[in-house]
Amino acid sequence: xxxxxxxxxxxxxxxxxxxxxxxxxxxxxxxxxxxxxxxxxxxxxxxxxxxxxxxxxxxxxxxxxxxxxxxxxxxxxxxxxxxxxxxxxxxxxxxxxxxxxxxxxxxxxxxxxxxxxxxxxxxxxxxxxxxxxxxxxxxxxxxxxxxxxxxxxxxxxxxxxxxxxxxxxxxxxxxxxxxxxxxxxxxxxxxxxxxxxxxxxxxxxxxxxxxxxxxxxxxxxxxxxxxxxxxxxxxxxxxxxxxxxxxxxxxxxxxxxxxxxxxxxxxxxxxxxxxxxxxxxxxxxxxxx
Amino acid sequence: xxxxxxxxxxxxxxxxxxxxxxxxxxxxxxxxxxxxxxxxxxxxxxxxxxxxxxxxxxxxxxxxxxxxxxxxxxxxxxxxxxxxxxxxxxxxxxxxxxxxxxxxxxxxxxxxxxxxxxxxxxxxxxxxxxxxxxxxxxxxxxxxxxxxxxxxxxxxxxxxxxxxxxxxxxxxxxxxxxxxxxxxxxxxxxxxxxxxxxxxxxxxxxxxxxxxxxxxxxxxxxxxxxxxxxxxxxxxxxxxxxxxxxxxxxxxxxxxxxxxxxxxxxxxxxxxxxxxxxxxxxxxxxxxxxxxxxxxxxxxxxxxxxxxxxxxxxxxxxxxxxxxxxxxxxxxxxxxxxxxxxxxxxxxxxxxxxxxxxxxxxxxxxxxxxxxxxxxxxxxxxxx
Numbered sequence: 159x160x161x162x163x164x165x166x167x168x169x170x171x172x173x174x175x176x177x178x179x180x181x182x183x184x185x186x187x188x189x190x191x192x193x194x195x196x197x198x199x200x201x202x203x204x205x206x207x208x209x210x211x212x213x214x215x216x217x218x219x220x221x222x223x224x225x226x227x228x229x230x231x232x233x234x235x236x237x238x239x240x241x242x243x244x245x246x247x248x249x250x251x252x253x254x255x256x257x258x259x260x261x262x263x264x265x266x267x268x269x270x271x272x273x274x275x276x277x278x279x280x281x282x283x284x285x286x287x288x289x290x291x292x293x294x295x296x297x298x299x300x301x302x303x304x305x306x307x308x309x310x311x312x313x314x315x316x317x318x319x320x321x322x323x324x325x326x327x328x329x330x331x332x333x334x335x336x337x338x339x340x341x342x343x344x345x346x347x348x349x350x351x352x353x354x355x356x357x358x359x360x361x362x363x364x365x366x367x368x369x370x371x372x373x374x375x376x377x378x379x380x381x382x383x384x385x386x387x388x389x390x391x392x393x394x395x396x397x398x399x400x401x402x403x404x405x406x407x408x409x410x411x412x413x414x415x416x417x418x419x420x421x422x423x424x425x426x427x428x429x430x431x432x433x434x435x436x437x438x439x440x441x442x443x444x445x446x447x
Numbered sequence: 448x449x450x451x452x453x454x455x456x457x458x459x460x461x462x463x464x465x466x467x468x469x470x471x472x473x474x475x476x477x478x479x480x481x482x483x484x485x486x487x488x489x490x491x492x493x494x495x496x497x498x499x500x501x502x503x504x505x506x507x508x509x510x511x512x513x514x515x516x517x518x519x520x521x522x523x524x525x526x527x528x529x530x531x532x533x534x535x536x537x538x539x540x541x542x543x544x545x546x547x548x549x550x551x552x553x554x555x556x557x558x559x560x561x562x563x564x565x566x567x568x569x570x571x572x573x574x575x576x577x578x579x580x581x582x583x584x585x586x587x588x589x590x591x592x593x594x595x596x597x598x599x600x601x602x603x604x605x606x607x608x609x610x611x612x613x614x615x616x617x618x619x620x621x622x623x624x625x626x627x628x629x630x631x632x633x634x635x636x637x638x639x640x641x642x643x644x645x646x647x648x649x650x651x652x653x654x655x656x657x658x659x660x661x662x663x664x665x666x667x668x669x670x671x672x673x674x675x676x677x678x679x680x681x682x683x684x685x686x687x688x689x690x691x692x693x694x695x696x697x698x699x700x701x702x703x704x705x706x707x708x709x710x711x712x713x714x715x716x717x718x719x720x721x722x723x724x725x726x727x728x729x730x731x732x733x734x735x736x737x738x739x740x741x742x743x744x745x746x747x748x749x750x751x752x753x754x755x756x757x758x759x760x761x762x763x764x765x766x767x768x769x770x771x772x773x774x775x776x777x778x779x780x781x782x783x784x785x786x787x788x789x790x791x792x793x794x795x796x797x798x799x800x801x802x803x804x805x806x807x808x809x810x811x812x813x814x815x816x817x818x819x820x821x822x823x824x825x826x827x828x829x830x831x
Contacts, residue, residue: 312708
């Protein structure tokens, strides 16, 4: 078992004829992902990375039974590409693109409340169910099959933690990078809820960072609704207020919301141990198993 | 991207929002000339991207030419929270009877814009939000439809704006919301909107920030961008393309370079955890090639506070061998390495990278924790 993606997921790559889209389509296929089509306006009829390209996502969904997409479309067109995936309709859309205008995401967010599609991202590394399927740019070789779920706002921090787990022989059910933007599709709570329902996931790692209140909401959800143990990590303890740290969403506001202390306290109150170092997170996971 | 007050007021005036008469001035003589045209009282206001200008001495009300000259002399060239004041806005003084706060911003948790009005205008709105949140009327706006006229009226009534002015204030709010959408603003704030003794409603201040990610479709606003930097290092970072949030200078002595915001933040936190102090946040991003790596090292070496450097890369799309090549190339230019560098590579092609790295020039550590500890120890040694 896993969440959101597995062997049966049939993937269309939006933007497959671009440099990144092409490279990562090939990487995904090499990993074993069922990439069945590409979708690029005006490029219908071509073959790229060994799969047929269609002009629209809807055509790819109908002709190739695609049920998920990975979006490698430049920021100016990414909002439109996400709408196309939602309206196709697909079950899952993963938006890798960094730099999507916030007001575009507000409109997407509104539509998400009206449809059943899960959106992951934007500005995220994607999702992987080790040994089965990866949708995105995660380096497949560091992941291993197992029983720990992982959800994180950051790509490379995910790799750091996964690497520690894998080296201890602790594999993963699914790892999902939800992205560092202020407005995103799948939230911590959404991912935690899916992991809680997954029979094979025996523990979950949640890597948050400063900014916003998603981690606090996640803590509340864990306290009220989860039996599966969660190990936490929060990046940005040393970030000064008012300074954005890389991610568009990673900022402690001038009035002091979004601090690491507030998130760590909320998680601790919900019974979640928060590691001081990535290694400590792995220690905490090990103690759960 | 932040607009200056004078720029935001131009945008407001074009959209039909009443603003006081004003002139932009960059010399004492120009200020004197401006007050001659505008009359007294007038406000002389520093144009820098800093909040709380008034309290910091960047705004003065003048009632005579002598006062105007004095104000111009004190404000022009002054250091306001790290920024040098090069221009002031000279603006007609407004005889007001009441001050309101009017703003539109993104409610991040809801993923929707929110319109706000408070009758507690003219003071720091974040303080109002903290101490008397009920004094701010809020209305969530559906981004698919934009602001319905009734919503603008509703928030005005809820705020308790006097009925006589409700129509004018609602109209300003609607115009601000349209501007917010049309210009891809992340925040628009007028604090205060003044009710004058002649029963007029005018925007006496203007804050307008534009979403950097949307500047590609806002060419007219993008042209207004006037970069201002807190220090030369941030200017240099921008020249190297580490713009926006990818380089942030802090006050410590351990320089930090890495890839990916979350991992770089974690590296900062670990420096602190192991007893050191982080000097900066520098994210070289995904897929960085050798030149970018060399630029990053130059950035950190240029910071005189830095005593040691930790370079931490976990490669996904970034390749360890590319990074190693960049580090070697950058360091080979020096007869003597300016500050000790510790490198940790993991992920894609990390092993190849470790083999390439010239260990005469850098210390190589296998784990993030050990690399950080080494850099902290190196910095401590310099300070002994």
